Amino acid sequence: MKRVEVIIDADGGIKIDAHGFSGPDCDKATRFLESALGVATKKHKKPEHAQQATQGRKAVQ
Amino acid sequence: MLQPIERLNEQKENKMSHWTTIKTQIRDAGALTAAARELGLTIIPNALARGWAGATKESAYVIKLPGEFDIAVNRAADGTFALDADFYDGSVAKIAGEGFKRLIQLYGVHKATIEARRKGLSVTRQTMSNGSIKLAIQGAL
Numbered sequence: 001m002k003r004v005e006v007i008i009d010a011d012g013g014i015k016i017d018a019h020g021f022s023g024p025d026c027d028k029a030t031r032f033l034e035s036a037l038g039v040a041t042k043k044h045k046k047p048e049h050a051q052q053a054t055q056g057r058k059a060v061q
Numbered sequence: 062m063l064q065p066i067e068r069l070n071e072q073k074e075n076k077m078s079h080w081t082t083i084k085t086q087i088r089d090a091g092a093l094t095a096a097a098r099e100l101g102l103t104i105i106p107n108a109l110a111r112g113w114a115g116a117t118k119e120s121a122y123v124i125k126l127p128g129e130f131d132i133a134v135n136r137a138a139d140g141t142f143a144l145d146a147d148f149y150d151g152s153v154a155k156i157a158g159e160g161f162k163r164l165i166q167l168y169g170v171h172k173a174t175i176e177a178r179r180k181g182l183s184v185t186r187q188t189m190s191n192g193s194i195k196l197a198i199q200g201a202l
Contacts, residue, residue, distance in 0.1 A: 044081075
């Protein structure tokens with residue numbers, strides 16, 4: 001299930017975490033929050049994103 | 062209990078996830094007002110903020126504090142709102158946090174909530190044990 005989590009730390013730093021998206025949908029889903037909240041300082045894609053192109057869905061099941 | 066199972070399913074389906082780190086910039090007076098209100102404070106447009114030794118500062122917005130000093134809110138050169146106050150006696154930090162951290166955190170919470178709801182998304186808010194606030198956003202993402 002697609003889900004976006006926004007974690008706002010007590011020191012004011014914000015982390016936006018997107019789960020369950022494929023490819024560029026992920027960036028699209030969080031862009032409105034990123035631009036509204038401030039300046040993105042770091043972007044990180046979790047490993048499963050890199051694996052997706054080569055492994056496909058059946059390969060891991 | 063739900064979350065670990067969801068995570069497991071995501072791995073199975075090989076869906077991606079990513080995270081982005083943001084440095085908060087205050088641009089929305091409405092969200093700042095909501096943040097101030099949550100701290101029990103009122104915000105007044107075009108007013109004088111009280112500072113050190115009776116000095117006042119003309120400000121685009123003033124967040125009124127119960128102590129001797131207020132928070133002045135003015136546009137910086139880059140168009141964002143900058144916060145300014147005298148932290149001398151600790152009264153400002155006590156309510157808004159050291160370096161306005163509490164106020165800025167709540168600004169982020171309200172700004173993200175406003176933007177998500179504007180898109181028709183649902184927002185669930187949860188305060189974590191380390192003081193972070195987590196918003197879970199779901200819907201037509």
